[in-house]
Amino acid sequence: MNDTQTTRRQGLLAGKVAFVSGAGRGIGAAAARLFAREGARVLLAARTEAQLKAVTEEIRAAGGTADHTVCDLADAASVQAAVDRAVEVYGRLDLAFNNGGVIQHPGPLDELPEADFDRITAVNLKGVWLAMSAEVKAMRATASGGAIVNNSSIGSLRANPVLPVYGALKRAVNSLTESAAVTYGPEGIRVNAVAPGGTVTDMVRAWEADTPGVIDRMKAQTPLGRTADPDEIAEAAAWLLSDRASYVTGTVLRVDGGARA
Template sequence: MTGTNAPDSGAGLLVDKVAFLMGAGRGIGAAAARLFAREGATVVLAARTEAELAGVVGEIRDAGGTADYVLADLTQGGSIQAAVEGVIRRHHRLDVALNNGGVSIPHTPMVNTTEQNFDLVSTVNYRGLFLSMTAEIRAIRATAGSGAIVNVSSVGSLRGAPGLGPYAAAKRAVNSLTETAAAEYGPEGIRVNAIAPGTTMTGVIRQWAEDEPGAVDRLNALTPLRRAAEPAEIAEAAAWLLSDRASFVTGVCLPVDGGLRA
């Protein structure tokens, strides 16, 4: 039996939502921005590179969606806060947010990782996400009152990841922050989840495939679905978690990995 408050199954997943997407200039973030707009959201994209953001916003508007962008640097707390405040100035509320921004560092055994690369991945993928998520929670509480956040983790965070030590550790920290935020703000009606993509054909992975021929093929051979994902497939999972159709889901880290960690 369908409850009287259940969402209309014929409506877009994110109709009437104001959605903020950190790290939306390319890859999973850009694919999510396009999808969220198609699903009815008003989207605000954020990243460092204005040309990339403008290009994605233009595509969304050309397709009939509602989109704009703000600049944000995940290494700068003030920049993150200003980006979230920019959403509120433009649209007067924040309902949902996707935190996709991050960096990768060269694959190497931990003893070969430079201090500079360790600091970079920690600052952007851990500290930057923490500052983004907390700014978004404050904005949701002050405006919409309730809402949802999805953080982008990695399947590499779910167990030991040779060659990806600092990156995987930062993503595991994302999982912990996600669970804690879900526990702290669930009583207020704010859901917080994470997704853990497996091999996904972003620009970073395509470059890795060029640098190490056969690397993606090796991962695909370990993946039950025997292929990599396209960014749009990862975005679909995020859209559902942010939607009211996932209204009783919070505090999870959902693998979207083709069964790689099965």
């Protein structure tokens, strides 16, 4: 049996340790469940312990291996402690999905309060930088290489007048992703991003509540004629993290139903 056949039988991420931020709900929770089904041991991180505990228990009940830790992505010590926890529990770190983030209140950039700008930037950009820095150090210390996937957005790939700061910060994440791929490629650490299109998460439902009709507009702008399920974004992240994507790095992969085609 060749290596690819063995991986398929054992699971896409068999034998790996994965760190997932924003894992209490939405895409992060879907990713944590999927990664565990695909054979990874998963450390879930987010701000809300009750959500983390529920997803962790669900994974364990299904036969997977998971643990969790509370993490505030805007706090450097908290992020470092969360990544350290993965190594403490499982002895190594191979994979990371930096998914956690917050959305801005929809509207023109001049109407966003400065305090909101600072909060969104601290989580959506600084938090990703903090996580990547800690993850690279952990991978260097405990594994021979690794893979990181950052969660971006197709809103980073075009003008985004409704969510201008959110889109700008996700575009910055794309740049961090590409720069890190070049920097750490020689060490065997691959770095990619997924750019989801309209995906029905709690964040998008909140946006819909603020401005009704958003989800219908997403569907209308998507050639496949529908929004994505969080599981579909998780599948793309899992592939990028897996050895089947071994020659893919520095890529921002659109998972958008053709919306940017």
